[in-house]
Amino acid sequence: xxxxTLFPISSSYLLPPKSSTEMMFKPPLIYDDPSTTTLLLLxxxxxxxxxxxxxxxxxxxxxxxxxxxxxxxxxxRRSNSDNCLSAASPDGTxxxxxxxxxxxxxxxxxxxxxxxxxxxxxxxxxGVGYRWITRFLALGCYAFLLMPGFIxxxxxxxxxxxxxxxxxxxxxxRNRLDLYLPKNSNGGPKPVVAFVTGGAWIxxxxxxxxxxxxQLSERDIIVACIDYRNFPQGSISDMVKDASSGISFIxxxxxxxxxxxxxxxxxxxxAGAHIAACAxxxxxxxxxxxxxxxxxxxxxxxxxxxxxxxxxxxxxxDHFHSRGLYRSxxxxxxxxxxxxxxxxxxxxxQDPNLKxxxxxxxPIILFHGTADYSIPSDASKCFAxxxxxxxxxxxxxxxxxxxxxxxxLQDPMRGGKDEMFEDIVSVVMGDNQEVVGKSVDRRRLVxxxxxxxxxxxxxx
Numbered sequence: 309x310x311x312x313t314l315f316p317i318s319s320s321y322l323l324p325p326k327s328s329t330e331m332m333f334k335p336p337l338i339y340d341d342p343s344t345t346t347l348l349l350l351x352x353x354x355x356x357x358x359x360x361x362x363x364x365x366x367x368x369x370x371x372x373x374x375x376x377x378x379x380x381x382x383x384x385r386r387s388n389s390d391n392c393l394s395a396a397s398p399d400g401t402x403x404x405x406x407x408x409x410x411x412x413x414x415x416x417x418x419x420x421x422x423x424x425x426x427x428x429x430x431x432x433x434x435g436v437g438y439r440w441i442t443r444f445l446a447l448g449c450y451a452f453l454l455m456p457g458f459i460x461x462x463x464x465x466x467x468x469x470x471x472x473x474x475x476x477x478x479x480x481x482r483n484r485l486d487l488y489l490p491k492n493s494n495g496g497p498k499p500v501v502a503f504v505t506g507g508a509w510i511x512x513x514x515x516x517x518x519x520x521x522x523q524l525s526e527r528d529i530i531v532a533c534i535d536y537r538n539f540p541q542g543s544i545s546d547m548v549k550d551a552s553s554g555i556s557f558i559x560x561x562x563x564x565x566x567x568x569x570x571x572x573x574x575x576x577x578x579a580g581a582h583i584a585a586c587a588x589x590x591x592x593x594x595x596x597x598x599x600x601x602x603x604x605x606x607x608x609x610x611x612x613x614x615x616x617x618x619x620x621x622x623x624x625x626d627h628f629h630s631r632g633l634y635r636s637x638x639x640x641x642x643x644x645x646x647x648x649x650x651x652x653x654x655x656x657x658q659d660p661n662l663k664x665x666x667x668x669x670x671p672i673i674l675f676h677g678t679a680d681y682s683i684p685s686d687a688s689k690c691f692a693x694x695x696x697x698x699x700x701x702x703x704x705x706x707x708x709x710x711x712x713x714x715x716x717l718q719d720p721m722r723g724g725k726d727e728m729f730e731d732i733v734s735v736v737m738g739d740n741q742e743v744v745g746k747s748v749d750r751r752r753l754v755x756x757x758x759x760x761x762x763x764x765x766x767x768x
Contacts, residue, residue: 477557486521501524501573502575524736530565543640548583584614585612614674619691657698674705711763722752723750
């Protein structure tokens, strides 16, 4: 049976090529314009078959003046729809400042489509060998076992009036962030946690932080979950640039949402911990230089929280390869082997010309589970030891027997008191003993036996 390859392709590929040779050797391009991109299937005989279209199908004749009747009808329907929306409310809401149910459903459908596309990208770039077949089966079982929790968190994400979704912070694709606001708006400006989600640099998405956002907002803390371009839409420098832009937006605009610009904490999980650390170190380097323009200051970051992150890529390449994130793919994400040192915060701070930047870094607090096989806990321990040796303020908190996802997903879904969550609150709200000492018994989202099974089958 001939092998098949999935790849995203622009409508420009549908034009007839000048020659078969030109078609075969045309360099691969990646398009992310949702109006023109279609997912195609390429067989060994070079025949192209549409597999998944991201644009509406086109039907309609052409009028004598050169305009498509289908396009004309679409315009009429869109015009009528716009008129109906404007008649309901000038700002496109139901008149109470909230989106209508139709808009919510439309947004949920768009989010679901994006997640499906991310999943297909992951498949196409990782390949589907025996190892990945077993991993995806395990992932399916894992997601099924946690589904009761995902449904409840998803409902909160889409329908809570305290969640502001997809706030634009930049001009690049996916430059959006979600804000989780406390129910209690009294008591002055709130502390803020700027959170960069994980996803192996390939499937990161801002909604991954909804459980953390819900938890912290219940304790009077604003959470901003920053989205960013993933591979192959962008490489590591694009991800760091996006994260930095998101942090800049938070530093400069969070007061408009009730946040305190002088009490901002930066946090990342897994790949997001690496990206956030790179953005922070890069910002300090810029501030130490001469003539570099900056849009935010590292002095606004009160502390950095790194959850299950990796900070020395040179020591992790082979480990990632053995776990299925193959070396060739990883080096493509990181822009080549020569760039690994540049995007390894642990190595950057040891550069003889940059050692002075350590003193400018905020306190670094790293959380890691000792049973984490995706990124070993030694990654956090080594980074903390390096910073301490150079005179920086750093500590690592280890959680015995916890895996890569236990701290971020299973434990919060268990309900009751969450150890790592309380450690974060104690740092952020350290001057507010009333909040720190407040006993919060969160309700259970998933039965215990399902959480234990999820821990056992987790592919992470």
